[in-house]
Amino acid sequence: MNKENISIIILAAGKGSRMKSPKAKVLHTISGKPMLYHIIKASQEISNDISVVVAHQKELVIEQMSALFEDVNFVVQDAENFPGTGGAMKNVAPKNKKVLVLNGDMPLITADALQGFLDTDADVIMSIFDLKDPSGYGRVIIKDEQVQYIVEQKDANEVELKTTTVNAGIYSFSKEVIEKYIPLLSNDNAQEEYYLTDVIAMAKADGLKIAPLLVDEEHFKGVNSKKDLSDSEEIMQERIKTRWMNAGVIMQLPSTIYIESTVAFEGECIVENGCRICGETLIKESHIKSGSVIEDSIVKNSDVGPLAHLRPASYIEDTHIGNFVEVKKSSLKGVKAGHLSYLGDSQIDEGTNIGAGTITCNYDGVKKYKTIIGKNVFVGSDTQLIAPVTIENDVMIAAGSTIPSGTITSGNLALSRTKLRTIKDYFYKHFGKK
Numbered sequence: 233m234n235k236e237n238i239s240i241i242i243l244a245a246g247k248g249s250r251m252k253s254p255k256a257k258v259l260h261t262i263s264g265k266p267m268l269y270h271i272i273k274a275s276q277e278i279s280n281d282i283s284v285v286v287a288h289q290k291e292l293v294i295e296q297m298s299a300l301f302e303d304v305n306f307v308v309q310d311a312e313n314f315p316g317t318g319g320a321m322k323n324v325a326p327k328n329k330k331v332l333v334l335n336g337d338m339p340l341i342t343a344d345a346l347q348g349f350l351d352t353d354a355d356v357i358m359s360i361f362d363l364k365d366p367s368g369y370g371r372v373i374i375k376d377e378q379v380q381y382i383v384e385q386k387d388a389n390e391v392e393l394k395t396t397t398v399n400a401g402i403y404s405f406s407k408e409v410i411e412k413y414i415p416l417l418s419n420d421n422a423q424e425e426y427y428l429t430d431v432i433a434m435a436k437a438d439g440l441k442i443a444p445l446l447v448d449e450e451h452f453k454g455v456n457s458k459k460d461l462s463d464s465e466e467i468m469q470e471r472i473k474t475r476w477m478n479a480g481v482i483m484q485l486p487s488t489i490y491i492e493s494t495v496a497f498e499g500e501c502i503v504e505n506g507c508r509i510c511g512e513t514l515i516k517e518s519h520i521k522s523g524s525v526i527e528d529s530i531v532k533n534s535d536v537g538p539l540a541h542l543r544p545a546s547y548i549e550d551t552h553i554g555n556f557v558e559v560k561k562s563s564l565k566g567v568k569a570g571h572l573s574y575l576g577d578s579q580i581d582e583g584t585n586i587g588a589g590t591i592t593c594n595y596d597g598v599k600k601y602k603t604i605i606g607k608n609v610f611v612g613s614d615t616q617l618i619a620p621v622t623i624e625n626d627v628m629i630a631a632g633s634t635i636p637s638g639t640i641t642s643g644n645l646a647l648s649r650t651k652l653r654t655i656k657d658y659f660y661k662h663f664g665k666k
């Protein structure tokens with residue numbers, strides 16, 4: 233079905249009280265992006281007319297989503313007078329004849345998984361799945377292979393509660409069905425809310441055909457609690473990692489690795505156990521060793537870790553980064569930084585060796601300053617570089633030196649060390665001789 237013929241409405245106005253969080257539910261993140269982001273992203277693949285219904289923390293939701301997407305309409309729900317998923321539908325005005333309605337708390341949805349709604353032509357299509365533990369979901373009552381109605385857990389009687397067929401929370405309606413039945417919803421139920429799900433029974437009573445579409449929990453799982461959030465995170469992580477392993481990335485103990493949806497790999501890469509790779513990161517032909525954290529950085533033809541931390545805006549190429557090295561907003565090309573260092577706001581060139589314990593002192597408590605290190609520089613262990621500082625090519629810095637702001641010229645040795653004093657037999661004077 234053509235993109236132009238489908239409208240999508242995403243319900244994202246609820247509080248999400250069961251999350252027990254000051255943050256609106258749809259803004260909680262899965263693999264680095266708000267749940268709502270994943271749903272809009274999938275929706276964009278099948279429709280050009282996407283509306284998101286907002287109310288709770290609407291300014292924040294609109295701000296965050298507008299920063300990520302251009303063509304999304306926002307509709308404000310009058311949640312005070314018309315609470316509930318049916319209330320959320322009161323002000324929507326879809327452009328097209330076929331309208332998909334998605335709950336905003338289903339971050340695992342994909343365009344492929346929604347295909348079933350597009351292939352079937354019925355006035356109402358609703359998604360169902362069978363669960364061993366149906367708690368939290370609306371139960372779908374089916375008689376003679378026909379959907380009769382949906383009853384919410386809080387309104388269900390004992391027999392209905394035992395039903396394991398549940399409403400997955402995605403529907404396809406014709407525009408006429410929405411226009412006709414949404415105004416007729418009532419809030420005469422346990423939660424005193426307007427339930428979108430009541431449209432099913434009303435349409436059925438008028439003789440419309442309700443087509444049930446069997447879907448899988450892996451794509452249609454709803455997130456109501458923080459436990460659901462972590463369960464969905466696991467499914468999303470599995471999906472992301474499987475995709476990259478199929479693309480040629482080697483992962484050791486992948487269940488211990490966290491990779492956000494925005495990360496990309498090229499060529500053969502190895503990611504060892506316990507790594508966390510976030511944001512807009514690109515890793516090309518590199519080896520990321522155990523326990524390393526990489527955020528919004530580019531790593532090419534390098535090895536990083538174990539236990540290294542690349543913070544945002546690091547560019548690492550042909551470089552060795554060893555254990556306990558932290559890099560931030562720096563570019564390292566052809567460098568060795570093997571142990572225990574902080575390299576911030578720096579630019580370090582080919583053939584340079586950064587000794588253990590080297591610190592770029594990039595912050596004076598007010599502003600940040602740059603450290604520039606040229607080619608073939610030997611930085612001795614335990615060096616402090618007080619930025620702004622430039623070390624030209626072919627410089628040697630003696631271990632233990634504090635290099636003040638300024639420039640060290642090519643060919644020189646920089647050495648700042650107090651002269652060694654030894655005081656004869658002081659040990660015995662202090663501790664006594666045994």
Ligand code: UD1
Pocket residue numbers: 243244245246247257258285309311314315316317318319320335336337368369370371382384398399400401426427428429453454455456
């Ligand atoms: C809903 C369904 C339930 C289904 C389940 C699937 C109803 C009445 N129940 O229940 O049958 O099994 O989804 O996951 O629809 N929302 C608004 N405005 C509101 C209230 C909610 O926009 O006033 C949005 C929420 O932000 C959320 C979505 O609607 O994204 C679903 O709301 P939620 O409260 O999670 O519904 P469930 O109780 O899970």
Ligand code: CA
Pocket residue numbers: 335337454455456
């Ligand atoms: Ca829900």
